[in-house]
Amino acid sequence: MRELALNILDIAENSLSAGATLIEIAVTADFAADRMRIAIRDNGKGMSAEMLARVTDPFTTTRTTRKVGMGLPLFKYSAESAGGSFHIESEEGKGTYVWAEYCISHVDRMPLGDFGGVILQLITQNPSVDFSVFAANGERDGALDTRDVRDILGDIPFNTPEVRSFLKEYIKENLTDIFGGRL
Amino acid sequence: MKSLEELRALREKMKSQTDNRSVASGDETVIKVGMATCGIAAGARPVLDALLDEADKRHLHNVSISQTGCIGMCRLEPIVEVYKGGNKYTYVHMTPEKARKVMVEHVVNGNVCKEFLVGENS
Numbered sequence: 001m002r003e004l005a006l007n008i009l010d011i012a013e014n015s016l017s018a019g020a021t022l023i024e025i026a027v028t029a030d031f032a033a034d035r036m037r038i039a040i041r042d043n044g045k046g047m048s049a050e051m052l053a054r055v056t057d058p059f060t061t062t063r064t065t066r067k068v069g070m071g072l073p074l075f076k077y078s079a080e081s082a083g084g085s086f087h088i089e090s091e092e093g094k095g096t097y098v099w100a101e102y103c104i105s106h107v108d109r110m111p112l113g114d115f116g117g118v119i120l121q122l123i124t125q126n127p128s129v130d131f132s133v134f135a136a137n138g139e140r141d142g143a144l145d146t147r148d149v150r151d152i153l154g155d156i157p158f159n160t161p162e163v164r165s166f167l168k169e170y171i172k173e174n175l176t177d178i179f180g181g182r183l
Numbered sequence: 184m185k186s187l188e189e190l191r192a193l194r195e196k197m198k199s200q201t202d203n204r205s206v207a208s209g210d211e212t213v214i215k216v217g218m219a220t221c222g223i224a225a226g227a228r229p230v231l232d233a234l235l236d237e238a239d240k241r242h243l244h245n246v247s248i249s250q251t252g253c254i255g256m257c258r259l260e261p262i263v264e265v266y267k268g269g270n271k272y273t274y275v276h277m278t279p280e281k282a283r284k285v286m287v288e289h290v291v292n293g294n295v296c297k298e299f300l301v302g303e304n305s
Binding site for chain 1: 184185187189190191193194196197218219220221223224228231232235239249250252
């Protein structure tokens with residue numbers, strides 16, 4: 001992984017596999033304190049305490065085709081190698097909450113990357129799932145909740161070209177521009 | 184700045200168009216891009232973006248592009264599967280450039296890009 005945005009995509013894909021109907025993604029930066037945080041919360045099926053205890057082990061996975069699962073270990077590594085920390089909470093039947101903190105100026109902190117592109121992809125490729133996305137830099141914040149978009153659009157799908165290009169602009173102006181390329 | 188109010192206006196404009204759009208022909212092409220950890224790390228996201236971009240640019244309404252989980256050959260990622268004319272074609276080690284070529288040569292013109300297929304590359 002070369003971008004934190006790709007880690008967000010990967011963790012959100014886990015939420016989708018867990019049958020989530022709502023996925024909340026928040027990226028918040030505090031430039032004065034030199035800290036940033038990425039949080040992903042879902043209402044999927046969650047996991048048992050026993051699974052939770054070994055879920056960041058690369059040799060743990062829910063897949064049946066092979067024995068390795070690198071998603072969470074890579075996300076954890078991205079934070080811990082950048083002066084940050086990684087946390088995960090989960091309850092069976094309720095959902096999972098994953099968040100990681102980073103030291104913004106740490107030399108090994110990966111760039112945020114194409115955060116807007118990842119959000120657009122998640123929203124347009126998973127029309128039956130709702131996403132609530134939040135971005136903040138301490139002074140300004142922005143949000144996109146697909147439930148609001150759905151209310152307006154009715155039965156017009158998110159992946160029609162016109163809607164997609166609207167969402168692309170909306171995400172850029174309301175979410176990614178908040179960081180002004182500084183992450 | 185873009186607001187959801189603009190979306191409301193867009194919806195009104197589109198209502199009249201939805202009918203034309205749904206008249207897609209039966210020979211739909213389905214394209215799937217592997218988007219598990221292995222695919223993402225190998226660069227599947229730019230590949231998916233390139234496919235969507237080509238489809239938009241060429242107004243290909245009978246092409247459905249979506250993502251899927253791990254296809255099972257992680258070392259060959261990014262993998263793109265094209266279902267066309269009752270057959271499945273598995274393209275491996277894709278890049279945005281190769282993906283655009285597949286869109287033009289195979290999906291639009293019907294000539295399979297043999298050099299990118301799994302049999303030639305594994």
